[in-house]
Amino acid sequence: MTILDELLSAEEFRGLSPAEFFYRNREIAGFSNPVRALYQTVRELVENSLDATELYRILPDIHVRISYVSREKNIVKVSVRDNGIGIPLKEVPNVFGKVFYGSKYKLRQSRGVFGLGIKMAVLYAQMTTGSPVLVRTASPKSKNVHEFQILIDITRNEPIVVSYKTMNNTRGWHGTHVELTLEGNWSSARSRIVEYIKRTALIAPYASISFEGPGIELSFPRATKKIPVPPSVGKPHPRGVDIELLKQLIAYVNSSNQAVTLEDFLVKVFDGVGRKTARSFLKWAGYGPAISIDELSIEQLDDLARKMKGYGKWRRPRPLSLSPLGEELLVKGVRKILKPEFVTAITRKPSSYGGYPFVVEVAIAWGGDIPSVDRPLLLRFANKIPLLYDEGVDVSRKVIDGIDWSVYKIKFPAPLAIITHLCSTKIPFKGVGKEAIADVPEVERELEIALRETARRLKRHISRIERQYEVKLRYITINKYIGEIARALSVITGKESKVFEKKLSEIVEQKVLKGGGRGNESL
Amino acid sequence: MSLSDKEIIKRLEALAAKVAAQVMRGRPPYIEIPVRSFSNTIWDEKRKILRLGPAKARREFLDSKEVKKFMQTLLMLSLIVTARREGDYPTIRDLYYMGKHTITYRDINGRPRKEETWNEQRESNSIIEDIEVAVGILREDMGIMHDAKGKMVGNVIIRSKGHIIDCSKMGIGAYAIPPNPDRLEIIKVEADYVLVIEKDAIFERLNQEEFWKRENCVLITGKGQPDRATRRMVRRLWEEFGLPIYVLTDADPYGWYIYSVYRSGSISLSYESEKLACPEVRFIGVAASDIEAYKIPKNYVIIATDRDLKRANEMMKYPWFQSEAWQHELKLFLKRKEKVEIEALSGHGFKFLSNVYIPEKIEKRLWII
Incomplete structure (x- = not known):
């Protein structure tokens, strides 16, 4: 069972509030101990900030600060401030205080899926220190800045607004500032967090990121003013459905309309399905095109989902919902952070696996400030998120280790760094940690092609x-x-x-x- | 046939002038030098001497593997020209020191480095030989001296710088052959033959016994691998006085090669064979076949090393070792894998060599060529 399945069943059958469920299973979301929790909190906040800026073509300005509240008790305060579009006043309590509420439950590539992470951070802070989350936010051109302090009512999965005030937005600021006080082990998490910030600066070269922690200050000014085209909201591909998604999509379509036929449903809801394709599929699957979707039983839906997955003649998913960084920006990001002598990057053409579109990007950096290492230094990213853990089981590592680098004139130890970036509406993560990408053959193949091409360019250099x-x-x-x-x-x-x-x-x-x-x- | 200093200077200058002209025209300069290696050595069957072949190599300024030698060649040329202009007679060791400068430069990483123009005398000696072949003048004629090591004793009278030297009146010593024997006048020779001995110790013993007086011969040693002066002296005695020349060496490939140097010239100096080689030199021993023929006692027999065998194998292929007799000796050596020193003949008594072995070999014409 996937986490989603578990959650859904928890909600439906056991009457367990999702907040309660998360509270009891916090390790799933990466909050297992004060080291991981601090790292995860920084990640959630930074990623929300990036989504609040770049998706709206705002050049991100992000400030991250970690300070001790009590060094003895390992209590730290994490604050992240951005210049994004802010959060509408009415939405604030739910965004921070209600699990399963969010704008991200759409099929497009964004950093966090479901926007669950931020609630976990709030829950974790509340659980370890009893402190509410402080949110200060203003939308563009807003005359006021709103400040909330919010706790979560765990059993009811409802936000509790502890305090609210409003101030004059005299400086014309817009964005969101979030502060959390939690139990966190800074000294142990330090190197991971620093690495995370660096890699984030690499994959978002158009962002200006500053970081301040006990005993450390980092500043990464933006290397470019170009932002990649944000992903458009995509329709799901028919091959990517399962019974739950099918149910949700039917519910979505039904709410706005009366009776919808199966054929109309396919054409309207799915990516790359026209009348002709829909009819061919239905004929193949043994369903009449005029059947109303309301009439389908659970068994039929299950059968339909299975047949949609198995049908071989769907058009390939369109990658409009993906937003790769692009070769130019990737090169700029690598230059900015790794300061290599040579760097080259490739953004592959979109491809797909199991109904999900994906794009692979690879950069190779050599020499300069990169230290000589016995095997290639690997920096992995998935949907612009740095992956720091579980490198050993990641598909990128597997592909890299399978290449005979001497063919490309590289003799180890060598100052070689490889950056891999997978963009997809669904990243094929390995396990629940979401830190390693599984070896899906299609992804593996794209990675190898891209790696070998960049390696050839490096060889020429x-x-x-x-x-x-x-x-x-x-x-x-x-x-x-x-x-x-x-x-x-x-x-x-x-x-x-x-x-x-x-x-x-x-x-x-x-x-x-x-x-x-x-x-x-x-x- | 000695060249005048003026002519020598002119020829040396011409070599440098060619380079200077190339440089001034902005062309990458080079020096053309005949190749001194086995591949460019020709065996002159008729005259029985080794001669230098026609192959020439360009020593190029822009060739990173050759540029150092290019520099060394011009450096040496300038030293020799200067010596000739000033009437100096430097030794090859003098030239080595005079030309040994320290060059400072920065390496590819910008670190300061030092380099000597040459590190050992072998390098500068080799450059001198290059210049000899490039201008066609022997170093003795260019007024370059070396530490001569040859000795001679017998009924030979010489005039040197106006002094008369009688080589039969050297007492317990012998006459030291000077670096350039061509500057000597050989006035009178009263001898039946010349005996060239590889080893100084044997020479001394025979001189002690006054072997030369008894046998009416001239004794010469080059103390191992002979220098050019010794070879030139042997050649003059053969050429100018028609004396037969006999050579006595150890019974091993090195000894036999020394014989061939007297006879045919050496590979590395084949360009000077014309003046140094004695094609009719006779080898009287010690031969590989002598070990059995003279019943040399076992305790004097040494087992040949791998190097000896390798050397013998190479010599089997040299054109100047193709005579039936030599092929037989070398094959025997390779088969038996045994060698002996001249001293092994003392196994039959200390006087066996002088009283029996040498006279018998000459009398019974037991030499090989």
Whole structure:
């Protein structure tokens, strides 16, 4: 069973409030201990901030601050401020205080799925310190800034607004500022959090991110003003359905309309399904096109979902709902954070697995500030989220380890870093930790193609560097003898040594440096 | 046939002038030097000497593997020209020190580095040989000296710088052959033959016994691998006085190769064979076949090393070892894998060598060529 299945069944059959369920199973969302919890809280807040800015084409300005409330008790305050679109006044209590409430339950690529994480952070803070979440928010052009303090009523899954006030938005600010006080182990989480911030700055080079924690201050100014096109809201692909999604989609369609036929339902709701495709499928599946969707029994829905998954003639999913970074931005991000001598990136054409569109992006960085390592340094991202844990079981690691790097003139230890980014409406995570991507053959294949192409480009670069090195070495080897040669010629011919020196230097420069790259012999 | 200093300077200068002209025209300069290696050695069957072949190599300034030698060649050329202009007679060791400079430069990582123009005398010696072949003048004629090591004793009278030297009146010593024997005048030779001995110790013993007086011969040693002066002296005695030359060496490939150097010239100096080789030199021993023929006692027999065997195998292929007799000796050596020193003949008594072995070999014409 997936988490979703569990949740749904919890809600429906046991009458357990989702908030209660999360509260009892917090490790699922990554809040298992004060180290992970602090890291996870920072992540949730930063990712919400990025979504609140870049999805609306606002260049993100994000400030993250962690400070001790009580060092002895491991109580810390985390605050994150952005310049995003803010949260509508009415929505604030539910966004922070009601599990399963959110704007993200749509089929488009965004960082968090369901927007559950922020509620978990609120719940965790409430549970460990009893403190409410502080939210300050203003929409663009809003005259006021609203400030809330919210707790969650766990058994009823309802927000409790502890306090509310409003201030004049004199500076014309817009965005959201969230503060949480929680039990968190800063000293142990420190390196992960720093790494997370760095990698986030890499994958969002258009963002300006600053970070301040006990004993550390980091600042990553934006490297570009270009933001990738935000993903449009996509329709689900017929191959990606299961019975639950089907039920939800039917409920959605029914609420707005009267009786809808199966054919209309397919055409209207799914990606890439026209009349013709819908009819061919229904004929193949053994359903009449005019059946009303209301009439379908649970057994029929189950059968329909299975057949939609198995049908081989759907059109490929359209990738409009994806927002890869693009080669140019990826290169800028890598340059900004890793400061390599060479970097190249590839954004592959969209592909799909099991009805879900995906795009693979790969960058290879070499030399410069990258330390020499015994195997490629790997920086993984999924939907612009850095993946820091479970690298060993990730598909990227598998593909990288399967490549014979000596073919590309790379001998380890080498200053080599590889950045992989998978964008999809559904990332095929391995397990509940959401830190490793499973080895789906389609994804694996795309990764390998992209990796090999970037590696080929790196090889060309290395060859060029080697040639330049050889030319320089040859130049030095020859040049150092000019003095002796000129002096000897001067002794024998009686002409001035300087004249020979000048001429010989000219010959070396002309034939070795300028004509460089040709073989070792002259003429 | 000695060249005048003026002519020598002119030829040396011409070599440098060619390079200077290339440089001034902005062309990458090079020096053309005949190749001194086995591949460019020609065996002159008729004259029985090793000669230098026609192959020439360009030593190019822009070739990173050759540029150091290019520099060294011009450096050495400038030293020799200067010596000739000033009438100096430097030794090859003098030239090594005079040309040994420290070059400072920065390596590819910008670190300061030092490099010597040459690190050992072998390098500068090799450059001198290059210049000899490039200009076609032997170093002795260019006024370059070396530590001569050859010795001679016998009824030979020489004039040197106006002094008369009688090589039969050296007491317990011997006449030291000077670096350039061509500057000596050999006035009179009263001897039946010349015996060239590989080893100084044996030479000393025979001189002690006054073997040369008894046998009426001239004794010469080059103390191992002979220098050019020793070879030149042997050649003059053969050429100018028609004396037969006999060579006595250890019974091993190194000894036999020394014989062939007297006879045909050496691979590394094949360009000078014309003046140094003695094609009619006779090898009287010690031969591989002598070990059995003279019943050399077992305790004197040494087992050949792998290096000995390898050397013998190479020598089997040299054109100047193709005679039936030599092929037989080398094959025997490779089969038996045994070698002996000249001293092994003392197994039959200390006087066996001088009283029996040498006279018998010459009398019974038991030499090989």
